[in-house]
Amino acid sequence: MTFRLTCPVCGKRDVYEFTFGGQERGPRPGQEGLSAEDHFRWTQYRLIPYAPGEEWWYHAQGCGLWFKTTRDPATNREVEE
């Protein structure tokens, strides 16, 4: 089943209107002295447990807003605040 995400501007819309932007993982590490290893860890390593987490989404076929929402990978659904 498909599901809906809550866009802060447009409200609840079908998930296929959105582009997945990945998990929220804090600010990008500074370029100064950044090792290839640390850069790779930041871009690719993930902890994806059966628990809700904050994510970035982009309303590509809507208002064009990048926003954060909480979704649970175990249920594939947005978690209501």
Place this chain on the structure above:
Amino acid sequence: MSYLRLRRLWKPSPLKRRYEVVIIGGGIHGLATAYYLARHHGIRDVAVLESQYIGFGGSGRNTAIVRANQRTVENVRLYEEGLKLWRVLTDELDYNLMFFNCGVLGLGHSEASVSAFRMLCNTHNFLGVKSELLDPQQCAEMIPGLDISDRLAFPVQAGLYHPPGGVVRHDAVVWGLAKGASAHGVHIHQGCEVQGIDTEGGRVTGVRTTLGPIGCKRLGIMAGGYGGAVAAMLGMELPIHPLTIQAMVTHPLKPFLHHVFSSGAYHVYANQTLKGEIATGAHMDPQVNYTNDATAYYLKHQAEALTELIPALRGVRFMRIWAGLADMTPDMAPIMEGNLGYDGLFLDAGWGYFGFKSGPVAGKYMAEYMATDERPAMLRAFQLKRFLENRYSGETAAAMKYGHWD
């Protein structure tokens, strides 16, 4: 009438509180590893823990296609050995895995894919794996009804035919391996969900499950798409993104499609099952999740792509749709590791959508790794540290562009 008598393929076994080896995941990878541990290495004190029923995950949700037409030398060698194992296992397990050696045809729709095919073809032939380049006319002769006209937005420009490939009955593989493992003394525990992993002094000591704690000396995480979630129990981050991939079958038709065919540009792979259904799929949802959600959106998308390539299929109805998990790594190659972070911890994950075709061969080498503690030469290319050393496998060069992760 003895053929009507129902016989259990694998024995129910008592749950012991301690095993030498515990394997998380009762799919093809876990069962194959257990089977080879017992058969080749004499380690019979093995438990396979499956949270649902064996074959619940990717092992029973794939489209059963097997092939060895990968891009890189390491991968071609691994999958080629995997292909050869189907016949051996059918014999060894005394169970018909229904390997249908029908060949796999990839379609190229752009200049870039034609040159990629050329490169792939040369790699395969260099390594002694059969592959040949076909022109559109030859493709149409192999796939009746294939539209090779320039009506398509992206007309067929070439094909890469790989005769050693085909399809294998995926449930039979699960059941056959369970039968074989059980016959060698392996305990298979279904409905036993792992909820935590215990370690002590840098060693794995056991797992906590819904059926109580189980101790072990060696632990294999072979949970397919769920591997990342199991590793997360140890707080272990991995470059793995679990995504659902959807597949579907039409109602049965008279046999007309005698080969597996795939098209990267149209996001389709399809084959006709022995029952006559067209099994097709390829679409992935982009957001990480552990569900088996199938969607009407992709059902429509798949119907459009399939009927664009074979217009005669218009009006044919889809009967079932399902989804499984693909655990994607950044370079489309798996991660097979031993003593990872903790002594006795083994990881077999990141197979993406190649987990089925690689099951037995991965099990064979993981069993060797777990039994000897020495990394088999075949697995050298699949270490986790390759990412941190900027030595990605070149496998993405062969892949169709499916999404943001590649």
